[in-house]
Amino acid sequence: MRSDREAPPREPGRPGLAGLAAEPPADFAVRVLRRVGIPRETYDTYVRLDTAAGGLYVAASPDAVTGAALDTGGLTAAGFEELHRSRTHRSAVRSARPFPGVTTALRTGRARRLPVDLSPLGPADRAVLEAVRAIPAGQLRPVGWIAREAAAAPEAVVGGLARNPAAVLIPCHRVTYDNGTPCDAGHLPEAGDALRAAEGIDLQRAAELRRRGVLFLGSDTTRIYCHPTCAHARRITAPHQVPFRTAREAGQAGYRACKSCRPVSA
Structure with missing residues (x-):
């Protein structure tokens, strides 16, 4: 005999109350x-x-x-x-x-004008991340460039990248070490590679230049040298590309620093 406290048997084909559950609207x-x-x-x-x-x-x-x-x-x-x-x-x-x-x-990939609240951070970290925000989409800049723009020590730059509170929107995936190796301090390297590839950065080309120790590319027609991913450097055709390992080497060869990507002067 069934107890009064027992639930009545569910009729075949009729879901219980659990079947009526639904995800609430996102808002x-x-x-x-x-x-x-x-x-x-x-x-x-x-x-x-x-x-x-x-x-x-x-x-x-x-x-x-x-x-x-x-x-x-x-x-x-x-x-x-x-x-x-x-x-x-x-x-x-x-x-x-x-x-x-x-x-x-x-x-x-253009988030520089997007308001981002960095007030919980210290002034040094804010300066580093504001410098990172100035890197155009599809381009890379080394830690030394960030250090110069933020008036910070290189070790402070890496720490600031790791404390980035707005991943992707503050594009730390566009920062490399000074030898050209990606500096993925704030996220997993595979995430950085995916973001760089989505911006049209040629990862194989960047790796090849890194193996050759090439940090800058000059144009033998304009006598200007740039970071390899600079929009101006990408327009230099192969016969007119002049590779440089250092800014000093470029300066000694009579080349001027690009006013757009502003590589470290010789």
Whole structure:
């Protein structure tokens, strides 16, 4: 005899209540906070967007991007929320709407004008990351270039890259060591390679130049030398390319530094 506390048998073909469960809308939590009158200025929102290196969590206040992290290391939404809270002391609530300009910045690789809040960092790290933001899409710059632009020591540059709070949007994947080796201090090397390839950087060509010790390319017609990925260097046809191992070598050969990519002067 069946106890009154036992659930009645489920009729064939009829799902239980568990079958009625559904994922809430991405902006459900934001709607609730608005409905109960929580000021938008008191919390950040975040979305997950696709990049060439995988998913990217991007958080923002009403005024600026406040953090971004790739999920390539197994980072989950809950993990990103915890990471963001520990770094900014602000909650990040899932949303369906990215901060204005973020999607375009990821698509074009041009994020320099995107407001990014670097206030939790010290002045040295901020200077390093602002210098990194000046590197154009599809180009690479060495640590020494960043050090000069940020008026920082090379070791401080590497530390600043590792503390980048806005992965991809602050393009640390465009930084190399002074010998041309990628300086992937803030993310996994395979993520850096994916991002560089997506920007049209010829990784095989870069590796070949690195093996030859070539850090600069000059044009024997203009007598100007550049970083190899500079837009002007990419226009130098093979017969007119002059490789240089150092800026001093280029200067001694009578070549001037490019005013666009501004390599270290001889």
